Amino acid sequence: MGTWISASALALCAAAVLAPGTEAQAKKPAKVTKPVKVKITSPLDGATVTAPVKVTLAATGVQIVPATVERPGTGHYHLYVDHDLTLIGDTIPKGTPGIIHLGRGQTEFVLDSLNPGPHRIIAVVGDWRHIPLKPLVADTVRFTVK
Ligand SMILES: [Cu+2]
Numbered sequence: 001m002g003t004w005i006s007a008s009a010l011a012l013c014a015a016a017v018l019a020p021g022t023e024a025q026a027k028k029p030a031k032v033t034k035p036v037k038v039k040i041t042s043p044l045d046g047a048t049v050t051a052p053v054k055v056t057l058a059a060t061g062v063q064i065v066p067a068t069v070e071r072p073g074t075g076h077y078h079l080y081v082d083h084d085l086t087l088i089g090d091t092i093p094k095g096t097p098g099i100i101h102l103g104r105g106q107t108e109f110v111l112d113s114l115n116p117g118p119h120r121i122i123a124v125v126g127d128w129r130h131i132p133l134k135p136l137v138a139d140t141v142r143f144t145v146k
Contacts (some may be wrong), residue, residue, distance in 0.1 A: 021107075036061035036075070038139050040123050045141040052112040053145065055079060057102075057123055062137065067103035071126045075137075077102040079109060080122040085138075092130045101130065114145045 027125055042056040043049045057064075057077050065074040080086075081099030102109060125137040132138075 004039065021039050034061035034110045036125075036137050038123050038125050038137050039123060040104075040141045043121075043141060043143040045143070047141075047143045048146055049143055050146050051114050051116075053114055053143075054108060054110050055121060055123075056108045058107070059125060059137075062125055062133065063136075064105055064107060064125075066105040066132065067101065067128050069105075075125040075127050075133055076105055077107070077109075078124045078126050078132075080124065081111060081114075082119055083122075085122060085124070086134055088132050088134070090131070091125050092124070092132065094130070101126075116145050118142065118144050 013045070036059075038057060040055060040057045041058050043053060059075075060076075063071075063074045064076060067076050078092050079100040079102070081098045081100065083096070086092055086099070092101065094101060100109060120140065120142045122138055122140045124132050126132045
């Protein structure tokens, strides 16, 4: 009798542990969430490059999708080219020189009109409303066009 109760209690316990997630999630160590990050993989910070400048981006912990996808955990890239960040809680403006929405879910963009000299790019991941993710997911590079 004591054995029967014990086995039953174990089964209940296991069910409770597995209930919130799938089996796959249950196999992972607890509390492992990928940090949400964006990186400008090219040009490199401090680099000297020739125009046109191809900007390439990589993200972890967030799925890069077209702006038409309204789903948590997704977003699209925005490039601030020689432009300061806009307010973090606000919609990222469209049609503003120096602010580019990669609204089709692109992971690269060619800047073909940069003049020779120093430049700065800030990449920001925003959601389908074009509002930056919170906390802010951004990366900055400074480079020089020959
Ligand atoms: Cu946008």
